[in-house]
């Protein structure tokens with residue numbers, strides 16, 4: 168009996184040692200172990216995240232590692248090696264190198280929804296799409312969107328007036344703001360005219376459901392595999408949601424294509440049948456118009472158009488929603504900043520002039536420093552690269568923690584303080600002590616193509632809300648809850664402004680000037 172037990176025991180130990188040897192020799196486990204970071208066991212790796220009791224604990228643990236390892240730390244589990252980095256020097260190295268433009272594994276989960284559009288593609292496909300889509304964000308096209316921002320903001324202001332003013336216990340506004348941002352991006356991207364704030368609620372709910380499934384999937388390592396996800400996970404449910412979302416955008420694209428072709432047939436006699444002449448003829452040129460022009464020249468096909476429209480909506484909806492809600496929360500929590508902003512807006516005579524308000528820009532930039540709507544991005548290293556004195560081989564996944572970078576005392580004085588003035592006083596335009604220490608829209612080759620669009624939208628809606636309402640705090644800053652699966656939530660109180668400034672429309676101004 169003793170012989171049998173000791174043989175079984177010895178076999179188990181031998182098996183374990185062989186597996187351990189193989190893991191160390193043939194996987195990145197050895198590399199992960201050699202870099203300062205969390206303790207990693209063979210096979211399962213760093214258990215801290217895997218067995219953390221709740222999802223907010225997971226974030227807490229990550230933050231503790233960031234404090235303990237000031238430049239970056241490795242994470243290894245079941246053969247996956249990810250290096251987390253947040254020093255401006257390393258990020259400059261990664262982001263400016265055209266060899267590191269491929270996105271990391273976590274973006275793969277988006278493929279069922281976005282295909283390989285601008286956000287998720289790489290190599291030549293990405294390069295060609297970026298070239299094709301850049302004109303859709305030309306300043307003359309962006310100026311055309313100002314009308315959409317104004318119209319959708321007016322609808323939002325009316326809705327706030329109808330349901331949100333002086334609510335006992337306050338309001339969190341998130342639902343209204345997300346309706347506003349979705350309508351705005353859909354009108355701009357697809358050219359659909361939306362007159363009611365709740366018009367796209369079904370579409371919005373499906374996108375939110377897909378987003379929740381992605382977050383869930385990211386936190387479970389064995390769900391990375393598509394077969395496992397589709398067989399044992401929620402893959403089938405996700406496919407159903409994605410199908411409904413694609414049917415919706417697909418039907419709009421088809422309608423617009425028919426309209427575009429019939430308009431083109433009518434114009435065929437004209438020699439200037441191109442984007443520039445279309446821009447002159449149309450007051451509002453949707454991003455989809457750029458894509459339909461490219462389809463005519465065979466530079467993109469129907470599948471590609473669908474990918475890019477879905478990408479714009481996905482990137483342009485949640486990011487701006489997060490930014491707006493946090494800006495309003497910061498203004499409610501900092502009455503002095505709100506008052507100074509109101510005074511600046513007072514000095515403006517027309518809504519389009521919001522784009523020249525310096526302090527407004529500082530408030531927006533400071534909010535997305537503290538609460539970046541895209542808190543992390545990921546890359547695959549295209550070649551061996553030395554980062555934080557560690558040689559990382561090609562194909563290493565790198566996660567760039569923008570939220571940690573933005574609160575680093577090496578780059579920002581008093582980083583936890585909400586201080587819009589830092590952008591007025593700083594040596595660099597980005598308010599930091601290093602050009603790569605402030606990256607809300609990322610930087611270099613794969614920076615955000617919609618950055619200017621987003622800033623114009625944010626300026627318009629924030630100014631209009633501050634012009635119409637007084638924002639008062641209810642939730643305290645230290646009470647905001649961050650979770651991976653549960654969205655942030657906070658309340659503020661909205662009061663009608665009694666000293667509201669009335670803007671004149673351009674034609675009214677012309678009448679007065681006569």
Ligand code: HEM
Pocket residue numbers: 270285286287297478479482483484486487490535539540541544545606607608609612613614615616617618620621
């Ligand atoms: C406050 C709002 C926004 C923030 C903070 C933001 C942030 C970012 C960041 C950090 C990236 C880099 C992602 C990565 O490297 O994986 C990015 C990429 C991108 N963004 Fe934005 N974004 C915003 C709004 C928008 C809007 C409104 C649009 C569309 C109209 C848009 C379209 C895109 C696209 C298509 C990419 C991929 C670009 C490429 O890889 O070439 N974004 N954005």
